[in-house]
Amino acid sequence: MSDSEDEVKSKNLKLVLIGDGSSGKTSISTRYSQDQFERQYNQTLGIDFFMKRINLPNHTQVTLSVHDIGGQTLGGPMLDKYLYGADAVLLVYDITNYSSFENLDDWYQTALKFCNNPSKNIFYALVANKCDLEHLRAVKHEKHVRYAKEKSMQSFLVSAKSGESVNTMFLQIAAQILNIPLSRIQVEDEHRVIKAEIVKFKEVKPPKPPSKKSSICSIQ
Numbered sequence: 001m002s003d004s005e006d007e008v009k010s011k012n013l014k015l016v017l018i019g020d021g022s023s024g025k026t027s028i029s030t031r032y033s034q035d036q037f038e039r040q041y042n043q044t045l046g047i048d049f050f051m052k053r054i055n056l057p058n059h060t061q062v063t064l065s066v067h068d069i070g071g072q073t074l075g076g077p078m079l080d081k082y083l084y085g086a087d088a089v090l091l092v093y094d095i096t097n098y099s100s101f102e103n104l105d106d107w108y109q110t111a112l113k114f115c116n117n118p119s120k121n122i123f124y125a126l127v128a129n130k131c132d133l134e135h136l137r138a139v140k141h142e143k144h145v146r147y148a149k150e151k152s153m154q155s156f157l158v159s160a161k162s163g164e165s166v167n168t169m170f171l172q173i174a175a176q177i178l179n180i181p182l183s184r185i186q187v188e189d190e191h192r193v194i195k196a197e198i199v200k201f202k203e204v205k206p207p208k209p210p211s212k213k214s215s216i217c218s219i220q
Helices: 025-034 079-083 098-102 104-114 131-136 141-150 166-177 184-190
Strands: 009-018 047-056 060-069 088-094 123-129 154-157
Touching: 009 025, 009 079, 009 104, 009 166, 025 047, 025 060, 025 123, 025 166, 047 166, 060 079, 060 166, 079 104, 088 098, 088 104, 088 166, 098 104, 098 141, 104 123, 123 141, 123 166, 141 154, 154 166, 166 184
Parallel strands: 009 060, 009 088, 088 123, 123 154
Antiparallel strands: 047 060
């Protein structure tokens, strides 16, 4: 093998997460970059920024800069600057909140407006978050599939809370942008093993029934 084949190729990719507030963009970003999940919701003002370096086949090292845009910035004066230079735009919604899905088209049209660069092929992805709350689903999976197909987007279902499919999603997005094929083993290695939460309840003994007084009289 030649030295050129052993040489590590470094790439930088900018990924921007957009969508309504409380859809889980920050939770996805922190789960991926720090493997943490914050149960309390804190609204993102403006933009948050995370970085992570990953290794892909063919000696390719990729630095992902993940930009989490606050849900209140739609129509704001800085949105075009936040989206500038994006290699991928991830449209995130909460499967338990139908309005977050309905509003995706406004976000998508805005992204198309500001990311319209003929010399650059932007990668778009539809991301359904909170798949751990399937029993509370408000957006039918068929709607998700139909929307992704209509907009020619890649489709992902993730859970920032459990970490399910988060790492796999970012790995696949980076690989597809750079046209690097992944093996099934590589994808499965990134798939997070979900651990169920065990809730311990204190054992509460049932109260003893009150003793009944005998109503039988004894005659001596």
